[in-house]
Amino acid sequence: MTTVIKVENLGKLYQLGIKQAMRDSLRDVIVDALKSPFRRFTRLRGKDTDGDDFFWALEGVSLEVREGEVLGIIGRNGAGKSTLLKLISRITEPTRGSIKIRGRVSSLLEVGTGFHPELTGGENIYLNGSILGMSRAEISRKYDEIVEFAEIGRFIDTPVKRYSSGMYVRLAFAVAAHLEPEILIVDEVLAVGDASFQKKCLKKMGTVAREGRTVLFVSHNMPSVQNLTTRCLLLEKGQVVMTAGTEEVIKKYMNDVAQADAQPVMELAEHPGRLAGMTPALRRIWMTGGEGNIVNVAPMGGEVTFHVEYEIDGTARQPIVGLIFETIHGSRIYGINNKVAPGAQVTDAPSRGMLSCHVPSLPLIAGDYFITVTFARSAERDIDWIERAYRFTVMPADVYGTGHIPRDCLGILYGEWTFSA
Amino acid sequence: MEDSHFDTVIESKQGWSPVDWRELWRFRELMFTLAWRDIKVRYKQTVLGAAWAIFQPFAGMVIFSVFLGSFVKVPSDNLPYPVFVYAGLLPWTFFANCVGGASNSILSEAHLISKIYFPRLVIPIASFGSKLFDFIISFFIMFLIMAYYRIFPGASALMTPLLVLFTLLTAFGIGTFFSALCVTYRDVRYIIPVIIQLWMYATPVVYPLSIVPARYRWIISLNPVAGLIDAYRSALFGKPFDWRSIGTSLAISLVFIVIGLAYFRKAEKRFADII
Known part of the structure; x- marks a missing residue:
């Protein structure tokens, strides 16, 4: 090809x-x-x-994409993924080297580029469509289809400033999904929108891929990379580390992330998340993996232990450490402390100590999470409280052993099914 | 080589590069869509809508007629002063709005520049659309005012569309230059309204060219808008066209266009990186 x-x-x-x-x-x-x-x-x-003022966001990158191929581009933040897409979409010019392209390119670095809040949904379809490179005639032809895909019905004549964020994203994606370029460049745009709509979009993009269109796809969402692509490119510090089959590249990427992020321990003594009026009693927090090594990345369903150190003037009496798990969007998922959960019910503890919480199987789906840590001397009152004291990442894993990775929810429910007739 | 089947080659281009007019033409629909958006949004946001377009030159006319026309008694080429001054303020407002709008245009479309490719020149050009729309509306008021004073335009009024084009060309050169300059140096944005304000007084808008002493007139003729405003008055009031000054203005406008485009092309390579 x-x-x-x-x-x-x-x-x-x-x-x-x-x-x-x-x-x-x-x-x-x-x-x-x-x-x-x-x-x-x-x-x-x-x-x-x-x-020192200069840095190469990309350096010596070479790659070839064949017609009809869906190539995934993965890498950590700052690896140069977005820069690569911006260069291929001609938003900015390269300093060195060249890019040769055959065919009409549409780039989707954001959904709803150019949407104007004062204009109605219908007007924005025309505006956004022509910004994305569609002709007016083309938009008119696909108009009804777009409106239907967006599922916004009669709100089409309402200014988009009155839309809910879900409606806004659906409309924006509906326009984008109806582009018919020969080459489609997609940045992390699926991070927005609700789960069912995301699925619909992925499906639509899958159709695009099957129609023989070439797609470059950047995402942090490994399951969707796995779903859509057959070949991947791994970028690190602006250079291509590996180009190979998706499975292999994702495996290497996960490994790299796990190693590089093994940041030892979070110091809490002067943490900015400490609430006003609290006594700085919490000292450090860290996480260890199944083998006892310090990590801050864990697979879904993996074995981990959280360790919290405290130090206080005088006796700690009955120290109670609380861990509150939150998503990066701020939804609280779990709260646990050593009073409600079994284990360390200590009395007359010294002024310094450590409480560890062992989690045999982490029931969180892939994503980034924060832990808010609290400390009390007795059951009565928290004397220290640090919002979002610690951040860790959960990597996707085949927790059920079925080859299907659960997503779109927060937790993992360990269940087994039986059938009876 | 086997690479010949590629139709786009992206490389770093050093130095000056010419404008790709064919590509710009391919993006004409985007230009119209952006202009259409500006007009639509403006008329949705303001209760006054069309009245707002008229307000600017009209209020100017009233104020200048009272102070300069009645009190100071500035001569007005044998025309009632309100007619004279509106005929100047009308194209001036159009020109000033075009330059001001174009200057800000790139910065105000920063989100587009950093997310999608299209020839960047589309933006300043599209910004003229809504200004032209306003101009056309306020132009009707010109006829009403003329009718009130029983002045009727002759055949020379048919020249007006050409003059409008001429105004756009002049604003295009200066506007593209400023639009690029505003991206590189953010404080330029605040200087532009001042420049435009001063420029108005250096242009025979509220006074006739005839009150400028003859030996200084060549300075005025270096101002391309001076010849332009004069030509609008000739077209409306059937006074003979001063072809020499029109020619000079046109030549100077063309020089501005060349400078403006050259600078814009050079600066646009960095727009996405620094905006």
Whole structure:
């Protein structure tokens, strides 16, 4: 099959802090020029790309994508995924190298780009559609289909500022889903919207892929990468680490993440999340994995232990440590302490100690979570409380051993089914 | 080479690059859609709607007629001062709004620039749409005012569409230059209204060119808007066109366009990185 995207030795150099630098002003430039007329000159001539102020967001990236292929691009934050997509979609220019493309490209780095709150849903379909590169005639032809896909019915004549966020996203995605480019570039856009609609979109994108359209797909959501792609590219620090089958690349990525993020221990003595008026009694929190090694990434259903150290003036009497688990969106999922749960019911504890909470099988689905930690000397009153003291990541895993990874919920319910007739 | 089947090649381009007019033409629908959005939004947000477009030159006319027309008694080429001044304020407001709007346009579409590709020139050009719309509305008031003073336009009024095009071209050069400059230096945005304000007084809008001493007129003729405003009055009131000054204005406008486009093309490469 023909190669439709050919990237050779691509590099993009960014200047750190340039946004701030540019935001200051013409005045500064004039003052600078008056103060030191030669500095600007030397800077222009000099080998200014060697300085600390510059960094390569991408360096020496080469790749080929064949017609009809769905290529996943994965990597940690700052690995250069978005930069790569921005270069291929021509939003910004490369510093080095070249990209050759055959066919009409549509890029979807965001849903609802250009939506105007004052305009109605219908008007925004036209606006967003033509921003995404559809012709007016094309939009008119697909209009009814888009409205139906978005499931917003009679709200089509309402300004989108009155839409719920769900409706807004559905409309935005409906427009995007009806693009018919030869090459589709999709950034993490599915992170928004409710679960059932996400599924519908994934399905629609799957159809797109089966129609022989070429898709570049960036996501942090490994199950959807697994679902949609056959081949993946792993980026790290702006360079291609690996290009291979999806399974293999995801495995390597997970491994890398688990290792790199094994940040030892969270110090709590001066944690900014401490509520006002609290006594700083909590000292440190960390998590260990099944083998007792310190981690802050765990697989779904994995064995972990949370350790909390405290130190206080005088006796701790009956120390009670509470752990409150929250999603990054702030929904509380679990709360546990050593009074409600069995184990360490201590009396007359010394002024320093550690309480550990062993979780044999972590009942959380993939994602990032925060733990809010509390401390009390007795059952009466919390004397220390740190909001979002610790953050950890849960990686997808085949917890049921069926090959299906549960998603779209918060917890994992360990159940087995039987059938009777 | 086997690479010949690719139709887009993206590479770093050094130095000056010419405008890809064919690509710009391909994006004409986006231009219209953005202009249509501006008009639509403006008329949805303001209760006054169309009245707002008229208000600006009309209020100017009333104030200048009272102070300059009646009190100071500024000459007005043998026309009633309100007619004279409205005929100046009308194209001036159009020009000033075009330049002001275009200057801010790139910054105000930052979210588009950082998320999607299209020729960036689409944005300043599209910003002219709503200004043109306002101009057309306030142009009808011109005829009402003229009718009130029993002045009737002759055949020369048919020149007006050409002058509108000319105004747009002048605003295009200056507007694209400022729009790019505003992205690079954020404080320029605050200077532009001041420049436009001062520019108005340096242009024979509220006074006739005839009160400028003859030996200084060449300075005025360097201002492309001066010849333009004069030409609007010629078209409306059937006074002979000053072809020399129109020619000079046009030539200077073209120079501005070349400078504006060259700077814009150079600066636009960095828009997405610094916006």
